Amino acid sequence: MADTQLMQIPGHIDPLPVPRDITPREDGRIDLLGLPRTRIAELFGEAGLDTKAAKLRSRQVYHWLYHRGITDFEAMTDIAKTMRPWLAARYVIGRPEIVEAQHSVDGTRKWLLRTDDGHDFEMVFIPDADRGTLCVSSQVGCTLNCRFCHTGTMRLVRNLTAGEIVGQVMLARDALGEWPRSGQADLAALNDDLVDDEGGYSADGRLLTNIVMMGMGEPLYNFDNVRDALKLVMDGDGLALSKRRITLSTSGVVPLMARCGDEIGVNLAVSLHAVTKEVRDEIVPINRKFGIEELLQACADYPRVSNARRITFEYVMLKDKNDSDDEARELIRLIRHYKLYAKVNLIPFNPWPGAPYECSEPSRIRRFSEILFDAGISAPVRTPRGRDIDAACGQLKTASERKSRAELDRLYAEKQAALG
Ligand code: SF4
Numbered sequence: 530m531a532d533t534q535l536m537q538i539p540g541h542i543d544p545l546p547v548p549r550d551i552t553p554r555e556d557g558r559i560d561l562l563g564l565p566r567t568r569i570a571e572l573f574g575e576a577g578l579d580t581k582a583a584k585l586r587s588r589q590v591y592h593w594l595y596h597r598g599i600t601d602f603e604a605m606t607d608i609a610k611t612m613r614p615w616l617a618a619r620y621v622i623g624r625p626e627i628v629e630a631q632h633s634v635d636g637t638r639k640w641l642l643r644t645d646d647g648h649d650f651e652m653v654f655i656p657d658a659d660r661g662t663l664c665v666s667s668q669v670g671c672t673l674n675c676r677f678c679h680t681g682t683m684r685l686v687r688n689l690t691a692g693e694i695v696g697q698v699m700l701a702r703d704a705l706g707e708w709p710r711s712g713q714a715d716l717a718a719l720n721d722d723l724v725d726d727e728g729g730y731s732a733d734g735r736l737l738t739n740i741v742m743m744g745m746g747e748p749l750y751n752f753d754n755v756r757d758a759l760k761l762v763m764d765g766d767g768l769a770l771s772k773r774r775i776t777l778s779t780s781g782v783v784p785l786m787a788r789c790g791d792e793i794g795v796n797l798a799v800s801l802h803a804v805t806k807e808v809r810d811e812i813v814p815i816n817r818k819f820g821i822e823e824l825l826q827a828c829a830d831y832p833r834v835s836n837a838r839r840i841t842f843e844y845v846m847l848k849d850k851n852d853s854d855d856e857a858r859e860l861i862r863l864i865r866h867y868k869l870y871a872k873v874n875l876i877p878f879n880p881w882p883g884a885p886y887e888c889s890e891p892s893r894i895r896r897f898s899e900i901l902f903d904a905g906i907s908a909p910v911r912t913p914r915g916r917d918i919d920a921a922c923g924q925l926k927t928a929s930e931r932k933s934r935a936e937l938d939r940l941y942a943e944k945q946a947a948l949g
Pocket of ligand 1: 671672673674675678679680681682744745746747780800
């Protein structure tokens with residue numbers, strides 16, 4: 530197992546650069562997972578293929594890799610038999626390692642995954658009657674310390690690579706048996722209609738139809754890798770999932786929101802959780818850097834927002850903290866003031882051991898929701914899912930990280946001292 534040096538954390542709300550290029554495995558082979566077609570062609574060229582052959586082979590491998598979910602070069606039937614051992618000697622197509630898979634009584638599934646340098650992270654699949662949503666992680670741990678969030682009590686270990694991010698979606702498709710069956714017509718132009726058409730896919734009663742970047746980490750603090758991974762997910766010859774079915778959730782990294790709209794183009798969700806500076810400073814500390822006004826202006830400027838494509842505001846319901854009638858009315862005022870096409874997701878707080886808050890009473894949550902609905906703003910109350918396996922919103926935290934922050938700081942200091 531290769532060692533990954535823990536990163537310096539300059540402050541609780543600062544982004545961390547993550548220098549990480551392709552890392553050959555111990556046997557010298559390169560994992561192609563997460564690489565775009567052009568990069569695969571470059572690698573083939575560096576390994577000795579001429580430009581034309583590198584282009585052709587990269588196109589074929591890319592299709593098998595991302596569109597068919599194939600990991601064995603021998604199964605790539607349109608590649609010459611003599612070429613397959615050449616590929617297998619130099620490259621692999623990997624997946625994140627599955628450490629543990631859990632199944633909730635309500636059908637939610639959670640996987641504990643491990644990077645090849647030994648760091649654990651999680652992904653969650655939430656089946657509903659009309660959709661199946663995969664909640665994908667972007668970092669191991671998180672820097673942002675949102676006070677209601679269990680993941681936020683973890684130290685940020687590192688950003689996930691594009692391969693580790695797209696690998697989650699591919700693992701879920703493996704687990705659900707959702708790759709196009711061989712011999713079927715190509716689904717290169719897969720669109721929303723086809724997603725709902727079981728003709729190309731088989732699954733164990735569910736389909737992976739939607740992706741939310743809402744697992745561990747702040748996706749905009751790992752912008753390049755998240756963008757590169759989602760491009761593979763959205764590419765018609767890649768995983769071919771419509772951008773309309775992908776939502777990226779940010780706690781409010783204002784300077785990167787416009788780039789997210791321009792360069793990725795997916796739906797936006799914002800972890801708002803409070804309507805006053807005082808409360809949001811406390812529960813979403815990035816607010817001290819990018820305040821509510823700046824955040825809502827960035828939402829108003831987010832490209833291609835419309836009534837049909839609204840921004841989602843996530844709002845966790847914390848007893849006596851952010852759940853009063855006045856706060857519901859202030860939320861309405863803000864949405865109107867910034868002329869936002871928005872809906873609000875009300876999330877009953879999922880307590881975890883040592884959490885500093887309690888969940889609002891059900892009657893309080895209903896009242897808050899009614900005030901918003903009466904003003905014409907959709908504000909459904911989200912049903913908690915996967916509570917029995919700690920898969921619910923804000924509960925993700927890997928077992929290996931169930932250590933106190935003081936303990937983690939001590940381990941980090943020891944590691945730094947050992948490195949001299
Ligand atoms: S809510 Fe998201 S951004 Fe905030 S600490 Fe948790 S994982 Fe990080």
